Structure formats: structure tokens, C-alpha cells
């Protein structure tokens with residue numbers, strides 16, 4: 001499932017390509033993927049331009065000049081792919097910005113004088129295939145001929161058109177915890193978020209989206225290993241110093257994964273057709289039986305909070 005770093009990868013790429021573009025048409029297959037009234041679509045999407053691309057937890061927000069937003073949840077297998085021309089004046093600047101980064105940090109990206117293509121999210125061949133294909137659920141067209149495809153094999157994801165002022169009031173937004181990478185989010189606030197889960201294990205608590213937003217199984221294991229905390233430790237037994245270390249480690253692994261373009265354990269195909277792995281940075285996740293990169297002990301796999309959990313048994317001990 002795309003997690004915070006994958007969705008952030010989508011946001012970074014689209015925020016350099018979409019702003020200023022005007023929607024001219026949209027088609028979709030199932031209403032489940034695009035549950036919006038045609039009258040709203042005509043009034044608030046068609047003819048509107050993109051003003052910003054934001055993210056909250058794992059939800060992507062494309063803000064429009066009509067004061068509506070496209071709220072997009074990729075769920076299990078969602079991905080977004082932009083294909084468009086790169087021939088406008090300010091387009092050149094956008095392409096240059098994008099080219100500064102290696103394509104591995106962007107999922108899939110290639111650009112030439114005639115076309116820019118960017119795709120990220122669930123890593124499969126639709127990122128590089130000719131689109132639309134059989135996984136395409138929604139196809140947006142811009143007035144300059146550019147296209148944005150929402151592909152979703154398993155159809156759990158969705159694209160909703162909502163007034164921008166209503167977005168913070170949707171149920172998910174009201175419940176979700178703070179962004180772990182927000183500049184104003186401090187280590188002591190981070191520790192404070194766990195007060196509500198004092199009697200559960202730290203692993204269960206850190207995966208709880210109401211505690212902090214967007215932390216999935218990979219980042220939980222990687223950050224607990226980094227902080228040398230056993231995942232079964234009860235929250236009430238974790239010291240202030242440990243929380244502080246965990247916070248630092250969590251930010252480190254999330255930032256690293258964003259740099260690498262996400263962490264999906266599937267292989268991805270880049271623009272040159274080469275396969276790579278987003279998991280190269282993992283130090284403990286799915287590495288059971290291999291030596292701990294810090295102390296050399298054999299890493300083991302446990303089950304904690306109902307999830308496969310990876311630890312160094314020598315350095316992550318239960319008190």
C-alpha cells in the first residue's frame with residue numbers, strides 16, 4: 001500500500017507539473033472511483049485551473065481555482081500518471097526543476113522536448129505503459145492536451161470533488177494525527193500524542209493513525225530499530241529520552257524514503273525500463289536471518305500488534 005513517503009513522492013512530482021493547467025474534460029469507469037455528481041463536475045472542475053497540490057497523511061489534495069479540491073486516496077493499488085506537453089513558456093522551468101532530481105526519487109519520470117511523463121504510487125507497469133490501460137479508472141484532460149490518469153487495479157481508491165473549505169471536516173481529516181514531518185511538530189508533542197495509548201505496545205501505538213499520521217509497518221520497524229526499542233514495549237514504559245530518539249529516527253526514515261521515492265517492496269520500472277527496488281534503504285524490515293547492520297546479530301521476525309515485525313534481538317530487548 002502506498003504510504004506517506006509514496007504519496008509525498010506523488011505530491012512533489014505533481015506540484016511541479018499541474019499548477020496553472022486547466023481541466024477541460026474528465027471520464028471515469030466505475031462511480032466508486034469517481035463518486036461525484038456530474039453537475040458539480042461541470043460547475044467546479046471543468047474550466048478550473050490547479051492552484052496547488054497538497055498532502056495530508058496519505059491523502060492527496062489537488063486544489064482548484066473554483067475553491068473546490070480533488071481529494072484522492074490511492075488505497076492499495078492507486079497511482080497517478082501525468083503525460084503532457086512541455087512546450088509552454090513556464091513549462092520549461094517546471095521541466096528543469098523536475099530534471100534536477102534523479103528519476104529514482106520520483107517513481108517514474110522522463111522528459112524530452114515534446115513530452116513530460118511522471119508517475120508514482122503503486123509501482124506496476126502502468127507507470128510506463130501506454131495509457132489509458134485496463135487499470136485506468138479516471139482520465140482527466142487539460143486544455144493544453146495534457147492528461148492525468150488515476151489508475152487503480154483493485155478499485156479501492158477514489159477521487160472526490162469537494163469544496164476546499166469542507167476538506168478539513170471530512171471524517172478522516174478530523175481523526176488523523178499530526179504530520180510527523182511538519183516543521184512545527186516537536187519531539188515533546190510527539191511523545192504527548194502517545195498518552196492516549198499508554199497501555200498498548202509502542203508498535204500498535206505508532207501504527208495508530210490518530211496518534212501520528214501516515215506511519216506504516218515498514219517505518220514503524222525501521223524507526224524502532226533505529227531507536228533500539230523493542231516493539232512490544234508498553235508505551236507507559238518508554239522514557240522521554242527514548243521517545244526523543246524514536247522521533248528522530250522516524251523523521252529520518254520517512255525523509256530517506258521520500259528521497260528514494262517511497263518504499264514499496266515491489267520492484268518498479270524506471271523510464272529507461274530498468275527494474276529497481278525502493279527497499280534498498282531498509283536495515284531491518286524483511287531482513288530476518290541477515291546480520292544486523294549495526295551489531296551483526298541475526299535479525300529476527302516476530303508478530304506484534306498483529307503485524308510481521310522485524311528486530312535485532314541483541315539491541316532491542318524487552319525491559
Ligand SMILES: [Zn+2]
Nearest residue numbers: 292295312315
Ligand atoms: Zn543489532
